[in-house]
Amino acid sequence: MPAWKVPLADVIVTDDDLAAVTETYRSGWLSMGPRTEEFEQRFAAYTGAPHAFAVTNGTAALHLACMVAGLGPGDEAIVPSMTFVASANAIRYTGATAVFADVASLREPWLSAERVEAAITPRTKAIMAVDYGGHSGELAVLADLARDRGLVLLEDAAHAAGSRLGGRHLGTFGLVGAFSFFSNKNLAIGEGGMVITADDETAARLKLLRSHGMTTLTWDRHRGHASGYDVVDLGFNYRIDEPRAALASRRLERLDGENAARGRLDARYRERLQPLGVTCALPAAEGLESAHHLFAIVLDEGADRDAFRAALTERGVQTSVHYPPVHGFSIYADGAPELPLTESYGARAVTLPLFAHMTEQQQDLVVDAVGAALSTAAV
């Protein structure tokens, strides 16, 4: 493993976090129980969503979202190709077809509402918006479009824990918001996820589907709140466990502060990179308080991105690409549409390091490395 001077992402686990996890292991109750309930209540209060259910990862959250949207064989759901493959896979798990629509522009790598509208057919049942990098993109327009066309809006909010638009949390704009707490996410716990909804019936079904379609939980029976159960739906085991829920509650307390620190670093990146002629993606938007999950730049057309990234690696700076377009992967390639902006962004974007405790010295090292790579490499 290269010794990165500046890794792409990093997480600090505090003594407080460790104490909460240790105390959970000592309690003797490890599978879903009181700490999960506490985390769900805190997350619901935090986001303003009436219902929140913690799950084992963000992909499970998306799968449940697609299930409660009623997606199935013969249905289509419109999704960006500029996302992690899990967004499209979750649609496909239900037997429905993921229909890819292009992004808004080279600096705005989220679903274009205009392109989504053009992709609607009589089989379209849902739109899955992805809050790329924690940005709301055209979410508000998509919500109106979905309402006007009788479609279900789902939100892949994996990047957006703590993002707000006009004070309203991302993840609350559609029927279901799905979050990820994977180790590189803003609320990192290793593996974990959450579904939130304002709809009572949807909430009841999400709860059932998370745990085998069973009407009671082991924890309910342990407390004497139930003695048996029925199975009323074909569900899954998508439960989280208590140590991760305990860690998540602790980390949630720090999320706004950490996102604000990311925001300051994001602004400082822009200040320093723009004089170098670097195009920064994800512009600020009115009313948006972003979680600043990612900081992405877009290289000039024809630039040698591999050489650029190799030059940064040489200086100890880790970079990544979010994302290789999903419609370019073999399992989605059949009949994939042309998505010129997605393809161009996918070929030219580079994600630079960003994490809450990144120092200004580390950030200067990244900026210097970018400047050097641009002037020396053939980019």
Ligand SMILES: Cc1ncc(COP(=O)(O)O)c(C=O)c1O
């Ligand atoms: C946009 C997006 N959707 C879905 C996921 C899936 O989440 P998880 O890795 O927790 O299953 C991720 C993260 O990995 C993601 O970045």
